[in-house]
Amino acid sequence: MKVLIIEDEAGALDDMSSILAEVAPDIEVAGTTESIMQTVSWLERNPAPDLIFMDIHLSDGSAFEIFKHTSVESPVIFTTAYDEYAIHAFKVNAIDYLLKPICVEEMKHALVKFRKLNRQPAVPDLNRLYEMFAQQRTNSHKNILIAYRNQLLPIPTERISFFYSTKETSKVYLADGKSYPYNKTLDSICDDMNPLSFCRVNKQYVIAKQHIQNIVVWSNSRLLITMDVETPEPVFLSKNRAAEFKKWVTG
Template sequence: MNAVIIEDEKLAAQKLESMLSKIQPSLKIIKLMGSIEEAVEFFQNEVQVDLVFLDIHLSDGSSFNIFDQVEITAPIIFTTAYDEYALKAFKVNSIDYLLKPIAQSDLRAALDKLMNISANGSSNDIEKLITAFRTNQAAHKQRFLLTYGSQIKSIRTEDTAYFYADNKMVFLVNQDGHKYVTDETMDQIEAVLDPMEFFRVNRTFLIGINSITKMNTYSRSRIKIDLVPACEKECIVSTEKCADFKRWLGK
């Protein structure tokens, strides 16, 4: 079997290739690619492959844009660090996915499932997957309705810098530095935000990518973040979140 890996993180691609060589020695990786442009050029040359490993978020955009330009008939196993984007769509459409960091047991199970699908003559319905993915994307919250004194305000998500919890209350801070009390919990807010734009660095802070002005190493390999607008509370990435936070920053 010939396969390709489309992944913009070189170390992640190399690790996946190494794992595959141990689990499925007969599977040959004929090409490593890191962008939509490179993948489109590859498939436009009518190169035949038996399997594609595809990261959802590439250096030049969503990998779903590949399907707008070329047809891929080979089975696809998607990889993602952001399960909010993918899990529902994949489960509904019986498409295999691997959640990063990829575990060897999950990779083996995905390959076994793929073999069963092939044996039964089933195929991936990529159009349904793309529709489900984009519907899920569009479902991210666009505005927050908040009370400010005696007024009710509608704050656009794109104008929001970050959220933080203090004294059992959750605050939204917009890019102008105004602070509003929300009626939702941090978990509820996290569930409706675009995970490409916002990240929960600890139990207290959920920050937007554009709110980061400075980062420094902190004790126990943690990261201290200076936010803009400035916040009276310290924002420190928890130890268990550091690896995912660094991956998020690189997307």
């Protein structure tokens, strides 16, 4: 059985690959993708896999956007850090969902469910998915709360230039040059922010569209992005995500 894994976090991809190897050694990982357009390209150039594991929140937006760009003929098991309430909107239309961090027993259960369905197509109800995605955008935060010393500072999102994360910490940088520790992962930050205004460009940065100052084509067709506030290190975007990023910037 061949599967496609759509996952933009290297650690999560490694965990899933290890779990699959342990619980279902007959499964072959036919491919891995990490963005919307990379996935669309893979699906259009390769035979449909028997099963797709699809992370909902990718670095360049919602995985639901994949269904807008190409036909998905394979059954889908979603992987997500979303709360239960969001999953109810679509779980009946997919094989199953796995909440991160994924455990061995849940993976076993999902694969048993898949095999029992005798490989009948289980493509999600797109109208319901788009409705949920639109609701997510509507509910995006207009302010964030920053814990600073003995205060909670409400910061309007339009003042945010970018979020920066390392293995040790995450910080938010404002357009006025101030920065504060912000104890959230980039995945969680992306869930909170409006995807029309904020984009995760790599494993370290979530940037605000309105605070982009310059974009330069760099070596190997990567993009070098300059913000209106000095960044701790250069902001690079990979070649395979350049086209989708340009659509986001001009959208």
